Amino acid sequence: MIKHLAAASLLFTTACLVIGPAAAADPGITDTEILIGDVEPLTGPPALLGVAASIGHKIAIAEANAAGGINGRKIKYVLEDDGYVTARTIQGVKKVIDVDKVFAMLGISGSGQSIAVMPVLEKSGIPTVIDVAPVKFLWEPPRKNVFVVGQSYEEGIIHLVNFLADKNPGKKWGLITQDDDYGITVHDGFDSVVKAKKLNVVYSGNYKKGQQDFSSDMLQLKESGAEVFLAGGIIAENIAMMKELEKLSIKPVTGIFWPGRIEPVLKLMGPAGDGIYAVDYVEPFAGAAGKAFLEKAKPLVSEAEFKGINRYTMTGYAAARVMIAAIERCGKQPTWACTIAELEKTKNVETGVMAPISFGPGVRFSNQKLQIMQADAATLSFKPVE
Amino acid sequence: MQYLIQLLISGLAIGAIYGLIAMGFAVIYKSTGLVNFAQGEMTMITAYIAWTISTTVSGNVFVVAIGAILAAVALGLIIERLVMRPMLGEPVFATVMVTIGLAVILRSAINFIWDAYPHGLELGMGRGIVHLGGIGVRTGQLAVIATLLLLLASIWAFFRYSKVGVAMRAVAADDRTALLMGISATRVHALAWAASSVIAGIGGVFFALSYDLSPAMFQLGLRAFPATILGGLDAVLGSGLGGLLIGITENLAGGYLGSGMKEVAGFAMIIVVLMVRPFGIFGERDIERV
Structure with missing residues (x-):
């Protein structure tokens, strides 16, 4: 009897060891939820961009959740403040990855901060779309899991x-x-x-x-x-x-x-x-695309958040849309590997706030089309001139 | 010549703002022996309150001025009572660290209470441009220079002739003896915090009027601090004049030596002055450095 029990235990343990890792999902995903993390300057002068970008992420997430989430899973947004201090950015990114155990990252803070957290992102292997401060170092050389939406300064x-x-x-x-x-x-x-x-x-x-x-x-x-x-x-x-x-x-x-x-x-x-x-590289609010975006955003955010919308909201929205679409294409059991592969396959994704977004094999930078605008003091807006 | 005059006028205008904030530093130092590293943040909070009054209550300049002064008094008194008084008798280093912590809290408060966007303080005056001999100056810039000069005279008279002013000087000179003479040191400290908040707050409001209001405004404290060191950390009037000197020096350096030298010039001037007079141009020889 003891021999039979021992054999059964051994068989069960072996089965767990063999099947277990294959069945285990990547962090940040349950049957009902997917966590997306972000670290932005929410205090201090750069909050102007950090808060606005996070509102863009929230709009895209609210829009996706209103449509049923990602294949039935609701998206939960985990946002940390770094105060535009690089040491806090690194700390914040480590926290959302290791403690909150998010599935993917958006953001992240300013250019210097994004550069500083690159080793953390690379080491973790978490799918990431950077949208706030595009600088060449973020995509040259291309990192497997880090994608950048925007255009270089x-x-x-x-x-x-x-x-x-x-x-x-x-x-x-x-x-x-x-x-x-x-x-x-x-x-x-x-x-x-x-x-x-x-x-x-x-x-x-x-x-x-x-x-x-x-x-x-x-x-x-x-x-x-x-x-x-x-x-x-x-x-x-x-x-x-x-x-x-x-x-x-x-x-x-x-x-x-x-x-x-x-x-x-x-x-x-x-x-x-x-x-x-x-x-x-994002549409002016005075144009048709800008107006349509504001119309879309209005019911999805609070009144205070709506007032905080600026161009960074559009960059944040576009990046979140690309990430959500990639996870969605992975089906019922998304993994980091699949999400990264799908991000790489991103081709002419329309967001309505900038030119269509594309990546490709070894291409981690969306290289957005630029346009010139001119300020009109009478209407307090920028209008396209090209 | 016109180039030089333009640099001097602009230097005096920004220097007057530095001077007002520097006087705020000196009032607290003179009365409590403490360097308040939250001075720039207190300046910024008062300016934001003035802006809030102008946009929610009334844009009338007198309403905004009275409201801002009352708010600055309240801010100074609250900080003194809740934050600084419990630190009485503690090591100076610990107290200074408390002001640094206070600075961070006040700075963050801007985003929690208001927002990160720049705002303009519209009072129906101060933003207009007048031409003096072909040189364009904003009326707010002329007003801040006049206000500084007026305050310098008033504060000199206050310390020289008023009972409270003499009491403050007594506490600054020797708080134990002043206590034996029946002067309440805590009351003098509270008064100093309120006065410092108002004087620096006036500088903040003028800055918002001439330039703009933004969460980066706390940096004015960093710009004004050299003026206090230059004028003398314990010299209220000297700090005001120090502000004018720093403003002019910065502008002349920026205008003649290049943009990059503008920020360096004020600090270079301090190094030179402190090497010759470690207690500042108008400061007293026996000064405690923190």
Whole structure:
């Protein structure tokens, strides 16, 4: 009898060892739920992008849940605040992966923060779609499990400067950039067009992150006689620069970059912001696609969240849509391996907020189409000009 | 020449804001011997409250001014009573750390109570541009320079002639002796926190009026701190003047040496001044460094 019991136990243990791993699902998935994690700056000045991006993720998740979830499983969103502090980003990502045990990741915070957490993401192997701050390091070299939706800062600047150069031939140029990796990228993009088009740059300034008074900088710009100006600030800096130019009674043709292309900025710039050019890869809210997105979002988020919508909401929404679609294509038993394979197969996915998104074998960057927009102070909106 | 004058005027305008916040630092230091690292955050909170009043109650400049001053007094008193008074008698290092913790909490409060978007403080005045001899200046910038000068004179008279002002100086000089003379040190501390909150808050409101309101505004505290060190950590009036000096130096450096030098100039100036006068231009020789 004992022999029979021992044999049965051995058989059961062997069966568990053989069958067990095959049947075990990846973390973050139960019969009723799928967890998606995210780490964003929800406090401090960069919350402007972090909160907005998380609202985009929430909209896509609410939309999917309203349609029955992913093959019957509801999506649960786990969001952590990093305060835009890299050490907290790493801590937050580790927490959502190891403690909350999420199935997939969206986000993640700023460019520096995404770069810093790359080893954690790679080591874990979790399917990830990055949407907030696209920089080349995130997709070059391509990582198996990390996909990036967007366009590179450098390409954005090249597109904008090329447009302004073609529109304003023979003019004098001025540029001011921030003294960090963002500023260096903007400067590099600008320099590449300067060389190619032999632009006449009469002013090149550099400001320290956090600078709020631009009186001497803009005075120097005026003295230089610059006629076309690339304002390399982010949000408050560009507002301060435009208001200084207004005070100095000059109005060069001005271009700004997408991190600062949010509608409330125009209200604060007032008439000084009228006509400024911007480059972006998401649709302006003033266009048909933008209006349709707002209509869709309204019933899916709270009133406070609706007020927090900006361009980053669109990038977040698009990334979440791509991730949800990939998990969905894996059927009833999605795994990390299948989700990554399906993300790779993403081909011309329509999100309504930017050009169709595609990845491919070894291609982890969606390389979105860029468009130029122009500010209209009367309607406080950006309108496409191409 | 016009270039120089323009740099000087802009420097005076931003320097006046630094000066007001620097005076806030000095008022607390002079009365309590403490460097308040939450000064920039207190400045920002008052400005946000002013903005809230302007958008929800009334945009009338007097309503906003009175509301903001009352709010700043309340903020200073609440912080003193709930956070600082329990720290009385504790090591200075621990108390300073408490102000750093307070700074983080106040900074985060902006996103919880308001939002991360920049806002404009619209009071129907202060944003207009006037041209003085061909030089464009915002009326708010002229007003902040005038306000600083007025406050400098008022505070000098307050410390020199008023009973409360003399009591504050007595506590600053020797709090035990002042106590024996019947002066309540805790009451003086509370008054100092309230006064500091109001003075710095005025700077914050003017900044919001001339520039904008954003969660990054707390950094004004970091900009104003060199002004306090320059003027003298225990010199309220000196700190105000220190602000003007820092503002002008920053702008001249930015205008003549290049944009990158603007932020460095103020700190370079402090290093030089502290090497010659470690207690600041107007500070007293016997000063406790924290």
